[in-house]
Amino acid sequence: MNMLFWGLDPTYVLIILAFAVSAFFSARMNATFSKYSQVNAASGLTGAQAAQRILQSAGIYDVTIEHVSGKLTDHYDPSHKVLRLSQSVYGSTSIAAIGVAAHECGHAVQDARNYVPLKVRSAIVPVANFGSQLSWPLFLVGLIFSWKPLVTAGIVLFCGALIFQIVTLPVELNASGRALKMLNTTGILGDAEIKGTRRVLTAAAMTYVAAVIGSLLQLLRLLILSGGVRNRDD
Template sequence: MFYYDSSFIILIPALLFSFYAQTKIQTTFNKYFKRRAFCGMSGAQVARKILDNNGLYNVQIELVRGKLSDHYDPAKRVLRLSEEVYYSDSLASIGIAAHEVGHAIQHQKSYAPLILRNSFVPVANIGSNLSWIFIIIGFAIRSLQLINFGILLFSAAVIFQIITLPVEFNASARALNQLEESSILNSQEIDGAKKVLNAAALTYVAATLVAISQLLRLILITRDSRD
């Protein structure tokens, strides 16, 4: 009943949007992965160029396993690119590589939302990992205190998702600006890279909507259990 009660309907729109977002990023990435950039530079070469242009010579670039597993590690100051992004000179790969460099530039400039998100990571990890344990046990033994504590922990994960949105949008804006200013891509190519980054942004929006919907559902279930 906890997982399949009538309140589950709250999750349906967010889950459908999440499915759409995942499909959109896959189809958009595949489309622009087939289009080679005129500059002939790989994602790793573009990342290195933009990093150096911004004085980020100490940020290393590493190859990481997985599809679309690209990320910037602020603790180790390392940019990790998946194989498809690292070696390819496609518009999709260059766009994603530039996006991750955008995070490195945010770090360099002490971009406030990034600092806030990074400081929230430990709390969000605890919230996402432990919240359901307290919630499930709370419902099992009918302990409202445990349920509320679990919801409080889960709220931290939701806040993290919300904070993530401006960080990702800003990184994409910085990426497109760098690609244009450095003349790495022409105007038509910029449009292709932008479509890839916009599709990627949808996945973050979807994750946030699912988290918020799940939180609202938990609150409703708790309210109904009180009644």
Template sequence: MFYYDSTYLLLIPAMIISAWAQFKVSATFEKYSKVYSSKGLSGAEVARMLLDNNGLYNVPIEVTGGKLSDHYDPTRQILRLSNDVYYGNSVASLGVAAHEVGHAIQHKTAYKPLILRNSIVPIVNLGSSMSWVLFIAGLILSIQPLITIGILLFSGVVVFQLVTLPVEFDASARALKELGSRGILYNEEVKGAKKVLDAAALTYVAATIMAISQLLRLIALSKRND
């Protein structure tokens, strides 16, 4: 049966890396959420400070549900912070808050990888939802063009993940620079924030590896159908 195909073995390394990345980010955030910043500022206060310092007075900050659900919405230009980050004054909270501000700064400065990522979102959304449908239909009906289209659509997902990497790395670099240069966190605190952001970056690396593995699996399955 298709669902028990041996090509699933291609996904095992990616699944292991993904599980490890999720554990790493959770454990690291938990560790540094107990290390409080010397200045006692909350994530929301730091985010507001950094936004204003970069001329982003019009970007509001909202509390959003969930854990580590923090994000910047470029469409509505809203910064959303999870409850722990919004109210927290730990090194972890400030690091995550500053990272999301980094995305807002990218948006303001028209950071090219961010523009590219945002521009392909509609295509990627279509590709992620339709690629497998077309691919499986092509396999079942032995229609090679459908299989090829499915692979091409899923390739867009891989491109999206690859473009996401520099976007996330750059946001973290901006965050750490802002936190250090403005004296919000001191040296050892900046190092702690860096560990939190580095751990978070691993989840994006893992997602990219998983997408590439899925694409390789599709290609392997398509060759069986030749």
């Protein structure tokens, strides 16, 4: 493979592009969340209180709400039926915090309603974790020693992690859609407030889209580099 830029692999351009896409949408998400974190909901409910009300309105009484450290580390754990809210969400009365809490409630509702994409995502978590940890080491060893089976194995494992990210997209979008609907039907937020919350959840959803784009660019790089191994063997 031809080398450009003082001997650097030209496929590094793909890495830079993937990083730029991720950084842009991450910054946009943080900026949007920060903006609407300054807007308090008229209801005066905290993220935890809003989550409790949403779960009860959905007939879900077996999910525990807990506080978790960190910023925007909010998540729903289906294996333990626990909804964990971060410091910036749990006790905050902002429409951003309530939106994030409602989004996690959306996942709890998905779980209670046996939403198929969520079940599929949960089932492939071990495969995705395995693939994300071993794909690059296997690929690099195969690349260094020009051993195509290892190169191929690395690409296949990376594809497993990519599939997980692709499956995650409809799960996250559906959770946000459920969140906005529940915030409206429960009266936790007014129409004007929901518009701001929608912007927060849309910005969050775009970070998942960016993750898929970044992984696709990395996969393209793997395929290009693997072509170099084939050429050396010919």
